[in-house]
Amino acid sequence: MSDDTKVAAGATPHRDPLGYAIVIVSYLGMAGSAPLVAWAGAPAAIILMVRMAFAALALGAVFARRPMIADWRRPGAAWRLIVMAAMSSLTLLLYFYAVLHTSVAIAMFLLFLMPLWVALIAPRVFHSPREPIVWPALGLALAGLTVVLVPDLLGGGVRLSLAGLLAALTAGFGYAAYTISVKGLTRIVASTTISMAEAAGDTVLVAPLALWQFSSSGYHLDGRAWIAAAVMGVACTAIPYTLWVEGTRRVRVEQVTILGYIEPVAGPLYAVFLVSQMPSVWTVIGGALILGAGLLVVVFGRGEGEDSIAASCEPEPL
Numbered sequence: 001m002s003d004d005t006k007v008a009a010g011a012t013p014h015r016d017p018l019g020y021a022i023v024i025v026s027y028l029g030m031a032g033s034a035p036l037v038a039w040a041g042a043p044a045a046i047i048l049m050v051r052m053a054f055a056a057l058a059l060g061a062v063f064a065r066r067p068m069i070a071d072w073r074r075p076g077a078a079w080r081l082i083v084m085a086a087m088s089s090l091t092l093l094l095y096f097y098a099v100l101h102t103s104v105a106i107a108m109f110l111l112f113l114m115p116l117w118v119a120l121i122a123p124r125v126f127h128s129p130r131e132p133i134v135w136p137a138l139g140l141a142l143a144g145l146t147v148v149l150v151p152d153l154l155g156g157g158v159r160l161s162l163a164g165l166l167a168a169l170t171a172g173f174g175y176a177a178y179t180i181s182v183k184g185l186t187r188i189v190a191s192t193t194i195s196m197a198e199a200a201g202d203t204v205l206v207a208p209l210a211l212w213q214f215s216s217s218g219y220h221l222d223g224r225a226w227i228a229a230a231v232m233g234v235a236c237t238a239i240p241y242t243l244w245v246e247g248t249r250r251v252r253v254e255q256v257t258i259l260g261y262i263e264p265v266a267g268p269l270y271a272v273f274l275v276s277q278m279p280s281v282w283t284v285i286g287g288a289l290i291l292g293a294g295l296l297v298v299v300f301g302r303g304e305g306e307d308s309i310a311a312s313c314e315p316e317p318l
C-alpha cells in the first residue's frame with residue numbers, strides 16, 4: 001500500500017447527515033411490507049414474487065435508460081450484480097424456511113445478528129478502521145430486539161429444529177454478504193441500477209417457489225392481494241430500496257446495518273392502521289432501546305468520506 005493510500009485510509013472521514021436521513025427513511029418505507037403481507041393474507045413466496053415484479057416494473061419504467069445499460073457494461077459490474085441479486089433471493093428464502101421450521105422470533109433474532117458479522121468483516125473488506133461506537137450501539141440494539149421478541153419467546157410458540165436454526169443463522173450471514181456486496185457495487189454503478197437488478201433478480205429466482213405454492217395451495221390472488229403487492233412493490237420496495245442503496249453509499253456499512261433495527265420497530269406501528277393490532281409494552285420498551293442505539297450511531301458514529309475509502313481500496317500499481 002502506498003503512503004498516499006495509507007494516509008487516505010487513516011484520514012478522518014466527513015459525516016453525512018443526509019446519508020443517515022436517507023437510510024432511516026428507507027427502513028421506515030421497508031417496514032410497511034410485513035403488515036401489508038398480513039393484510040393481504042397471501043402465501044409468502046407468491047406475494048414476494050408479485051411485489052418484486054411491481055418494483056422491477058416501476059424502476060424499469062423510470063430508470064431503464066442508457067445510463068443503466070452502460071452500468072451493466074462496466075468491467076466486473078454484470079457478474080457482481082447477478083451475485084448480489086442471488087444472495088438477496090437466497091437470504092429471503094432461507095428466512096422463510098427458518099420461520100416455518102422454528103418461529104418468527106428465533107428466525108428474526110438470528111437474522112438480525114447480521115450487523116455483528118458486518119462489523120467484523122467490513123473493516124477487512126474495505127480496509128477501513130474499526131468503528132468503536134458500533135459495539136455499544138449493537139449491544140443496545142440486540143437488547144431492544146430481545147425485549148421486542150419476549151412475548152413470542154415466552155408464549156410457548158417457539159419451535160426448534162436444527163435445520164431451521166441453521167437456515168436462520170445462514171440467512172444472517174447471507175444478508176451480511178449481500179450488504180457488503182451492495183456497498184462495493186455503489187462505487188461502480190448507480191443506486192437505481194442496483195435496486196433494479198435486485199428487484200428483477202428476486203422476481204426470477206423466487207418464481208419457482210411461488211409457482212409451487214400456486215399449484216399446491218390452489219391460491220388465487222384477489223383484489224386485496226393485488227393492491228398490497230402493488231403498494232409494497234412501489235412504496236415499500238422500489239423507492240426505499242433505491243434510497244437504501246444511496247444511503248449505503250454515503251454511510252459506513254456497519255452503521256447502516258445497525259440502523260436497520262428500526263425496521264422491526266416501525267412494522268408494528270404500521271400494523272395499528274392496517275390490521276388494528278396495537279403494539280405491546282414489550283415493543284414500546286424494546287423500540288426505545290433500538291432508537292437509542294440508532295441515536296448513538298447518528299450522533300457519535302464516524303462518517304465516511306467516499307474519496308478516502310475509494311482510495312484505500314484501489315490496488316497499488318505494480
